[in-house]
Amino acid sequence: MKIIEVKKLIPCVSLVLMCMSVTACGQSMAASEATQQETTASAQEQDQGQAPEKPDGQAPDGEAPNGEAPNGEAPGEPPTGDKPDGAPGDAPGGGFGGGMSSADIDYTGAVEITTSDLQDGKTYESTTADESALLIATSEDVTISNATVNKTGDSDGGDSCNFYGLNATVLVKDGSTTTITGATITSDADGANGVFSYGGNQGQNGASGDGTTVIISDSTITTTGDGSGGIMTTGGGITKASNLTVETSGQSSAAIRTDRGGGTVTVDGGTYTTNGLGSPSIYSTADITVSDATLVSNLSEAVCIEGMNSITLKNCDMTANNTKTNGNATFLDTIMIYQSMSGDADSGTSTFDMTYGSLTSENGHVFHVTNTNAVINLNNVKIVNKDSENILLSVCDDGWSGADNIATLNAVNQTLEGTILVGSNSTLTLNLTEGSDFTGSISGEITNSKGDTVSTQVGEVNVTLDKDSTWTLTADTYITSFEGDVSNIVSNGYTLYVNGTAVN
Numbered sequence: 001m002k003i004i005e006v007k008k009l010i011p012c013v014s015l016v017l018m019c020m021s022v023t024a025c026g027q028s029m030a031a032s033e034a035t036q037q038e039t040t041a042s043a044q045e046q047d048q049g050q051a052p053e054k055p056d057g058q059a060p061d062g063e064a065p066n067g068e069a070p071n072g073e074a075p076g077e078p079p080t081g082d083k084p085d086g087a088p089g090d091a092p093g094g095g096f097g098g099g100m101s102s103a104d105i106d107y108t109g110a111v112e113i114t115t116s117d118l119q120d121g122k123t124y125e126s127t128t129a130d131e132s133a134l135l136i137a138t139s140e141d142v143t144i145s146n147a148t149v150n151k152t153g154d155s156d157g158g159d160s161c162n163f164y165g166l167n168a169t170v171l172v173k174d175g176s177t178t179t180i181t182g183a184t185i186t187s188d189a190d191g192a193n194g195v196f197s198y199g200g201n202q203g204q205n206g207a208s209g210d211g212t213t214v215i216i217s218d219s220t221i222t223t224t225g226d227g228s229g230g231i232m233t234t235g236g237g238i239t240k241a242s243n244l245t246v247e248t249s250g251q252s253s254a255a256i257r258t259d260r261g262g263g264t265v266t267v268d269g270g271t272y273t274t275n276g277l278g279s280p281s282i283y284s285t286a287d288i289t290v291s292d293a294t295l296v297s298n299l300s301e302a303v304c305i306e307g308m309n310s311i312t313l314k315n316c317d318m319t320a321n322n323t324k325t326n327g328n329a330t331f332l333d334t335i336m337i338y339q340s341m342s343g344d345a346d347s348g349t350s351t352f353d354m355t356y357g358s359l360t361s362e363n364g365h366v367f368h369v370t371n372t373n374a375v376i377n378l379n380n381v382k383i384v385n386k387d388s389e390n391i392l393l394s395v396c397d398d399g400w401s402g403a404d405n406i407a408t409l410n411a412v413n414q415t416l417e418g419t420i421l422v423g424s425n426s427t428l429t430l431n432l433t434e435g436s437d438f439t440g441s442i443s444g445e446i447t448n449s450k451g452d453t454v455s456t457q458v459g460e461v462n463v464t465l466d467k468d469s470t471w472t473l474t475a476d477t478y479i480t481s482f483e484g485d486v487s488n489i490v491s492n493g494y495t496l497y498v499n500g501t502a503v504n
Contacts, residue, residue: 109135209236
């Protein structure tokens with residue numbers, strides 16, 4: 001057995017030139033849904049959609065794709081008037097419009113609770129624009145049991161809805177710890193998130209909130225308007241959810257949604273379904289952990305992470321059928337990780353961590369990384385890729401700029417299959433450990449969902465293969481460096497080139 005450790009002996013450009021003489025298994029793909037501005041219905045029909053959650057056409061600002069792109073909406077959710085709320089999924093915002101601080105907002109509620117209270121079996125209802133059905137604005141504890149909450153009355157408040165909770169069906173603010181159990185919450189209005197936890201940090205990413213905490217369990221949340229997520233957290237707020245049934249149907253309306261100012265979200269159990277463009281199951285500009293849940297996105301990415309934020313999934317079953325690009329996005333994908341530069345999320349390392357459970361990608365690339373530094377950790381996840389092009393991961397340019405495309409994929413006891421695409425100006429580190437098995441190849445030939453050529457040469461690729469893991473080639477492949485035992489590479493009739501030298 002021979003150990004090879006080759007670290008960039010010749011420039012990546014030279015390596016790329018060599019690749020051109022060999023058939024690299026590039027495939028065209030389409031994948032991500034970055035969210036941006038709130039697109040019009042006609043634009044959506046033209047498949048121009050927006051980045052997830054921020055259906056706006058705007059960058060994540062407003063709600064950058066739930067991390068949205070600064071413009072428009074990242075592919076996901078935030079319908080904030082600006083971002084798709086959720087960027088790929090929930091593009092950052094969602095998008096309606098205009099920035100202001102919470103101090104500029106005249107909050108009103110059909111019912112307002114301003115002191116410690118315990119209410120059971122009541123009905124709360126608002127039909128008025130920019131008015132919550134239930135507004136809890138106190139630093140004291142509140143308990144709401146067996147409530148029925150209904151909200152109509154559209155808002156065009158944009159960032160005020162996405163960042164600060166204007167027009168939310170239930171809005172909790174000012175440091176309250178509010179416990180909600182057995183509720184039925186229905187929103188049929190634009191800019192009307194289901195349950196909103198606003199932590200009061202005025203949208204300062206990374207800043208502490210005022211302690212506002214929503215603890216919600218055994219409840220049903222249904223929203224139908226644009227920019228109307230299920231559970232929404234911003235401004236350093238805290239949300240703890242368990243056993244919820246959440247369904248959203250509007251654009252930029254992620255089921256689990258965050259926006260500017262971030263916060264902490266913990267979800268245990270339940271079912272979370274989205275049906276709208278730019279509305280991922282989860283749109284993250286915060287730290288979100290979901291366990292033992294079922295997540296379904298019927299027209300968007302499953303997940304969108306913007307900037308220096310994270311999503312951790314434990315024993316979840318996730319399915320996405322992303323069929324329309326949104327906002328700035330030019331790829332179709334299931335897990336989108338990006339930075340919109342809209343200000344909705346700080347730049348830094350984005351992290352997606354999934355342990356056990358299943359990930360089913362009905363269409364497009366399974367993972368897509370652009371304009372950010374992303375770390376993807378997979379441990380014993382069942383990945384089902386139903387797209388005919390079988391693209392496992394793409395790391396390349398998309399509709400945003402200002403940062404590099406850098407990804408690290410750490411596979412632990414993980415089965416991986418498909419083509420990995422790395423653009424000529426992009427970097428991938430692939431670590432296969434603890435019995436992982438990768439059947440596939442790496443290429444730099446990339447075409448987006450619009451048919452535009454994004455890259456023709458592979459960028460920098462560094463692969464580590466431990467003694468218990470294997471790599472079976474499905475095409476000739478060129479990489480920059482390799483660490484591990486060559487005997488664990490199954491050539492399958494193809495050749496692996498490391499820094500231009502064939503590995504035998």
